[in-house]
Amino acid sequence: MNTPCQDDNTVVAETSSLGMQLVARMADITRDRIQDLALENAQNNLAAIRNGKNLKALRDIRAGEGDKAIVIAAGPSLRRKHVAKQLLAANYNGAIIATESSMLYCLRHGIIPDLVVTVDPHPTRIVRWFGDPDLSEADLKADDYFQRQDLDAHFSEALRTNDEILELLNKYGPQMRIAVSSSSANSVVTRAQQSGMQVYWWNPMYDDPDQPNSVTRTLLTENSLPCVNAGGNVGSAAWMMANAVLGKQRIAVTGMDFGYYAETPYRNTQYYYEALALAGEERLDEMYMHIHNPYLNQWFYTDPAYMWYRECFLQMAAHANCQTFNCTEGGILFGDNIHFTRLTEFLAA
């Protein structure tokens, strides 16, 4: 039996009770997970921030031609839909904003993004997207996050891929700009700087800056960096940058699945171990939400974090002063204020 979500006509399979309960708590769970670490990283980054550039400087640069921007995120549709090939074939000359997780994909296809964005404070995982100079086999055995997931199959050949991204970034880094969040781990900051990327600093918002005792307001006072609503994840932050920082009016997102293809085993999802710990093997189905995408007439499924990202994005899109086109051609991101369309159509318009 299926049921519509509260906020729209999204059809979610009714087995997902535990997952939906967690979605409702995801803002608090996220705060508990990241806030202390992110603020500690911000403290540690103070010297680099004071010697670096401010995100405000990006408002004055020309990123691509016209009012179009394409966000490239690293969801499973990115490769299935051959996004790079389509961009190159169309001679697309608008702005390209990439998440750090899609940098390797872009550089492999000869695409140098106008801007890369990073925000997650994780101390060891995020630097992998930049190439980790200290990566060892022991690290890989200790954390199989990349190997399990349907993010980038190449990362399953981890050490070889690590060498490749190290080399590519060392070569193209000086031609690239990156918006680095003050929450970023030292490993990420160091790697971005050493590769010659032009670093622009910003703060993610943690709470309403107009409220008393706001953490966001305190951080702004301390490091004088603009505070950007990152929407829960780096893909949404990249979309926000396209509009609010670069001033683009027609923004397409690609590789923004916020979910998995129906045939993907649960084991290959980002929070499989946590889902298993919380629900147990016998109730695992309750942790995941199976969603029908009416534009594709296809079922996808998602976990509580991705479902929360979706809800946050729909809220941000409702308040944005730009048009948003989801050209992912897969996944669960659809609803009011989002034009779900093919990338070829966006490129031709």
Place this chain on the structure above:
Amino acid sequence: MSNLLKGNFSTKKPVADISNEQETLEQRFEKEALKKLGGSIAFVAKQEVLWGDENTSQDDQ
């Protein structure tokens, strides 16, 4: 037994049964799992960018 353990004063605040408040192993397990489950960063409703060169935040229109 209750006759022997009668108190000779009244507490100002009600005393809770501590054993009921202690976390069970299951709750601790859940708490640890939840710590790893959250998103990458926060989301703040109806806020866009606070540039820092204005008095109030820029609430998107």
